[in-house]
Amino acid sequence: MVEVADRYRRTLREGVRRPLQWSADRGEIDSALVDVYADTLVSNMLGMSVAARSGATQEEIATLLDSIVALIGSWKR
16 A cells, blocks of 8 residues: 555656656746655645545635645746
């Protein structure tokens, strides 16, 4: 079970990291922060999953999503 969870997180992180690296290569975001951004997004995605599964209201989920969107927006150069 642990191996499956580890593989899931690694795959998720790489899937998130690829478009971030693409954006960095285009000069849209700071390339030195790609790994930090990927880890942050994966943490947010996992946290959203926990919130949704634990009965968060639509308003709570919307607030969390708005926060994530604002955070991502701050990464632009």
